[in-house]
Amino acid sequence: MPLPQWIKDLGKSVVDTAGNAASAIADNAAPLALGSAGLLLAKEGYDKVGEVGQDAYEALSGYTEDGKFTPGLAQELQGMFEFQPYTVTTSTGSQYGSEMGESTVDADGNTIPGQMNFGIDLSANEKLFQDAQLKRAESMFGLAAGNTYDSQGVDEEGNPLPSREQDVFNRMMSGIRPEQVRESNRLQGQLQAQGRLGVRTEAYGGTPEGLAMAKAQEESYSQNMLNAMQYAGQEQSRQAQLGAGMLSSSYIPQSQLLSGLQPGMTGAEQRRQSLSQQAETYGSTYASGLQALLQSALGQSGIAGTLGTGLATEALGGMFKR
Amino acid sequence: MAQELQSINLVAPAFKGINTEDSPLAQDPSFAEVADNAVIDKRGRIAARKGLSVITTNKTVLGSSKIRAIKEFKNNAGTTKVFSVGNNKIISGTTTLVDETPGSYSINADNWKMVNFNDNIYFFQRGLAPLIYNTVATGSSGGTGSTVKVLSTVNSASGLDDSTKFGNEILAAYGRLWTADFTDDKSTIYWTTLLSGHRWTGGTSGSIDISQVWPDGYDEIVALAAHNNHLIIFGRHSIVVYSGADNPATMTLSDTIAGIGCVDRDTVQSTGADVLFLSQTGLKSFGRTIQEKSMPISSLSGTITKDIIATLTVETESFRSVYHPEENFYLITFVGEDITFCFDVRATLENGSYRATRWPGTGFTSYVRQDNGTLLIGSVNGIGKYSGFQDNSGSYRFQYTSPELSFGDPAKLKFLKKIRPTIFGGEDSVIFFRWAYDFNSSSASAIITLTSNATSEYNVAEFNVGQFTSGQFLSRNNVNTSGSGGTLAINMEADINGKEMSLQEINVLALMGKTI
Numbered sequence: 001m002p003l004p005q006w007i008k009d010l011g012k013s014v015v016d017t018a019g020n021a022a023s024a025i026a027d028n029a030a031p032l033a034l035g036s037a038g039l040l041l042a043k044e045g046y047d048k049v050g051e052v053g054q055d056a057y058e059a060l061s062g063y064t065e066d067g068k069f070t071p072g073l074a075q076e077l078q079g080m081f082e083f084q085p086y087t088v089t090t091s092t093g094s095q096y097g098s099e100m101g102e103s104t105v106d107a108d109g110n111t112i113p114g115q116m117n118f119g120i121d122l123s124a125n126e127k128l129f130q131d132a133q134l135k136r137a138e139s140m141f142g143l144a145a146g147n148t149y150d151s152q153g154v155d156e157e158g159n160p161l162p163s164r165e166q167d168v169f170n171r172m173m174s175g176i177r178p179e180q181v182r183e184s185n186r187l188q189g190q191l192q193a194q195g196r197l198g199v200r201t202e203a204y205g206g207t208p209e210g211l212a213m214a215k216a217q218e219e220s221y222s223q224n225m226l227n228a229m230q231y232a233g234q235e236q237s238r239q240a241q242l243g244a245g246m247l248s249s250s251y252i253p254q255s256q257l258l259s260g261l262q263p264g265m266t267g268a269e270q271r272r273q274s275l276s277q278q279a280e281t282y283g284s285t286y287a288s289g290l291q292a293l294l295q296s297a298l299g300q301s302g303i304a305g306t307l308g309t310g311l312a313t314e315a316l317g318g319m320f321k322r
Numbered sequence: 323m324a325q326e327l328q329s330i331n332l333v334a335p336a337f338k339g340i341n342t343e344d345s346p347l348a349q350d351p352s353f354a355e356v357a358d359n360a361v362i363d364k365r366g367r368i369a370a371r372k373g374l375s376v377i378t379t380n381k382t383v384l385g386s387s388k389i390r391a392i393k394e395f396k397n398n399a400g401t402t403k404v405f406s407v408g409n410n411k412i413i414s415g416t417t418t419l420v421d422e423t424p425g426s427y428s429i430n431a432d433n434w435k436m437v438n439f440n441d442n443i444y445f446f447q448r449g450l451a452p453l454i455y456n457t458v459a460t461g462s463s464g465g466t467g468s469t470v471k472v473l474s475t476v477n478s479a480s481g482l483d484d485s486t487k488f489g490n491e492i493l494a495a496y497g498r499l500w501t502a503d504f505t506d507d508k509s510t511i512y513w514t515t516l517l518s519g520h521r522w523t524g525g526t527s528g529s530i531d532i533s534q535v536w537p538d539g540y541d542e543i544v545a546l547a548a549h550n551n552h553l554i555i556f557g558r559h560s561i562v563v564y565s566g567a568d569n570p571a572t573m574t575l576s577d578t579i580a581g582i583g584c585v586d587r588d589t590v591q592s593t594g595a596d597v598l599f600l601s602q603t604g605l606k607s608f609g610r611t612i613q614e615k616s617m618p619i620s621s622l623s624g625t626i627t628k629d630i631i632a633t634l635t636v637e638t639e640s641f642r643s644v645y646h647p648e649e650n651f652y653l654i655t656f657v658g659e660d661i662t663f664c665f666d667v668r669a670t671l672e673n674g675s676y677r678a679t680r681w682p683g684t685g686f687t688s689y690v691r692q693d694n695g696t697l698l699i700g701s702v703n704g705i706g707k708y709s710g711f712q713d714n715s716g717s718y719r720f721q722y723t724s725p726e727l728s729f730g731d732p733a734k735l736k737f738l739k740k741i742r743p744t745i746f747g748g749e750d751s752v753i754f755f756r757w758a759y760d761f762n763s764s765s766a767s768a769i770i771t772l773t774s775n776a777t778s779e780y781n782v783a784e785f786n787v788g789q790f791t792s793g794q795f796l797s798r799n800n801v802n803t804s805g806s807g808g809t810l811a812i813n814m815e816a817d818i819n820g821k822e823m824s825l826q827e828i829n830v831l832a833l834m835g836k837t838i
Contacts, residue, residue, distance in 0.1 A: 192534065193575070194574035194575050195532060195535040195562065195564065195574065195575025195578075196530065196573070196574060196575065197531075197534050197535075198509075198510070198529075198530045198531025198532055198533065198534065198535070199528065199529070199530045199531075199570075199571065200528055200529045200530070200531070201526065201527070201528030201529075201570070201571045202515070202523055202524050202525060202526065202527045202528055203525070203526055203528070203571065204571055207571060207572070208571055208572060
């Protein structure tokens with residue numbers, strides 16, 4: 001690494017000052033001149049220390065000259081430590097990606113770095129699956145949210161549709177109705193054969209058999225009604241569960257993608273750590289070099305200072321001694 | 323050479339009753355062509371019926387009307403009261419008739435039917451609010467207290483508000499009242515709750531509409547009867563039988579009979595072992611109808627079927643009947659025609675018919691058999707008993723006409739010489755004998771008077787053993803006759819006026835002539 005200019009200038013000044021002092025001494029005005037040269041040399045050393053600090057500062061933080069910013073170690077390291085965008089792609093084609101947003105400049109002219117953007121992108125198939133599942137889930141939740149006692153809407157002709165409970169009940173009744181009709185017909189035939197179709201009694205309304213059948217039918221009616229209520233409620237719960245399941249399953253591609261992100265993140269972290277270490281090493285090395293230069297410059301300035309101080313002390317001290 | 327008189331005995335003539343169905347020539351002499359005001363007596367002879375002994379002495383409430391129905395009410399304590407109807411009134415009593423019609427109750431017809439049930443007597447007639455009488459003030463009867471009242475007014479009466487449900491037929495059976503034959507409903511039967519004749523709703527009351535049960539598709543209920551745990555429903559031309567009627571809710575159709583019905587509710591009489599009723603084709607027996615339903619049904623009035631049909635055709639008023647086991651007869655009266663047919667129920671003839679006789683012009687309009695066996699008869703004179711041998715202190719004509727007698731050979735000419743009837747009773751009666759040949763309507767006649775032959779041994783002791791019986795009057799008078807013919811019909815008529823009379827036999831003495 002070549003010596004910085006200021007160190008070279010410092011050496012030249014020291015030599016120049018020594019030449020001047022010798023010349024002064026030779027001229028017999030030498031003490032004063034030598035003292036002045038010593039002081040000057042000391043000041044030169046002092047000034048060089050400041051210049052070295054300034055140079056070190058600029059080397060670390062960068063500097064602007066003629067309107068052009070020259071980045072220093074900090075800028076260099078900032079670039080090195082900056083987040084490295086990466087993308088994770090699963091086997092089904094879904095992707096997780098991140099990118100740095102564009103920087104902006106505020107009104108004061110400060111540059112505001114862009115935000116980091118993280119995004120996941122499902123594959124087309126998985127997106128379709130997710131959308132479909134979401135729709136199904138919505139549908140199921142819609143069904144589950146409905147009141148089982150309310151009409152389910154209207155039919156094509158605008159007639160109100162039965163409630164879900166009624167619908168279930170109707171289906172249950174339609175299942176047993178043929179047998180009920182057969183039983184009724186059988187009883188009718190039996191009563192007809194017995195000549196009892198026209199029997200009306202206070203105790204039974206009609207015949208005891210008719211009452212028994214009516215009771216049985218009413219019991220099955222009531223039972224079916226209760227079953228329909230129960231079923232409709234259970235169905236509602238089932239629909240809600242199904243909706244929840246579908247909603248949950250709709251996020252499976254996403255969660256699978258996020259699961260696949262972990263290894264990617266680990267790899268990216270490792271890379272980041274590696275880059276970080278490299279930057280640290282670079283910075284450290286850079287700083288070490290700079291430190292060495294600073295120490296060297298400080299040493300040189302110390303020599304100049306010591307030399308200047310010594311000269312001034314000898315020159316001025318001898319003069320006052322006479 | 324003089325020919326010997328042949329003696330032909332007609333033993334117990336007409337003991338088989340009237341027969342107007344078979345050919346006169348082929349008939350058994352035991353039949354009669356005419357047997358008016360006659361019965362078959364206990365010895366199987368044709369005899370004059372008993373008369374009407376009127377016991378009513380005050381019939382003011384009846385006016386000039388007739389007693390249309392009689393019923394004896396007997397409560398559980400054994401108290402009896404005879405109810406009758408007539409002159410649009412409910413009447414009680416037998417000697418002095420008392421108006422029992424509830425106040426403010428208007429009656430426009432006397433076609434009541436009365437039934438005893440659970441300490442009450444109920445009065446039913448189509449279109450009129452039913453009535454009740456009992457002697458208890460409270461209880462399951464609803465409580466009326468010794469006066470006839472409208473049934474719907476008694477305590478806890480129910481189901482009696484609809485005037486269209488006031489039935490014409492009422493039956494007390496199986497612990498309930500049953501009613502049918504309404505103004506606008508001829509196929510429904512209603513029954514009360516158990517043991518409460520005033521509660522037609524609630525409890526175990528009910529009804530049955532049998533409009534879909536009639537075997538011929540349509541019929542109208544005329545009468546109801548109970549027999550052997552069956553409810554017998556008589557239509558006009560069919561019969562429906564339900565078994566298990568002790569529980570009406572579950573009673574089931576047991577039988578249906580098409581083609582035989584009942585002409586009127588008042589012709590139905592239970593004999594204990596059977597139910598008799600008058601159909602459009604004569605007197606029928608329910609038991610026999612059930613047995614023979616799939617075969618030609620024999621008629622209990624098979625010997626006079628056409629007579630009955632002819633009378634039925636013209637009858638416009640009402641029918642009344644009674645079964646009287648003590649007299650062994652079933653009487654059916656065509657009130658409008660004033661003809662009563664008497665059927666002897668002790669036995670049937672070969673063709674299954676009862677022996678029948680005819681009582682014309684009696685003026686009998688209603689009957690009831692009292693618990694003590696007395697047969698009460700209603701008429702324009704009030705109420706009387708079937709006893710004695712006068713109708714309301716007057717005479718009535720007993721008449722017998724034999725069928726055409728051929729004596730085994732209708733081809734031979736007979737010269738009738740004498741008729742010698744053996745007649746029991748009828749002492750001092752005047753008998754008219756007529757005889758006619760060959761179906762000729764004109765006849766010769768003779769009159770005899772039955773004179774006493776002093777059969778009494780009253781006050782004549784034999785060996786110090788007193789015999790104080792008057793015996794029975796018996797006459798065997800000869801009637802000299804004339805004329806000749808192939809067949810012969812003999813007629814005997816007598817006015818019965820206080821003396822019983824029966825015809826034991828007729829001995830005919832005739833000469834047999836040449837073949838015609």
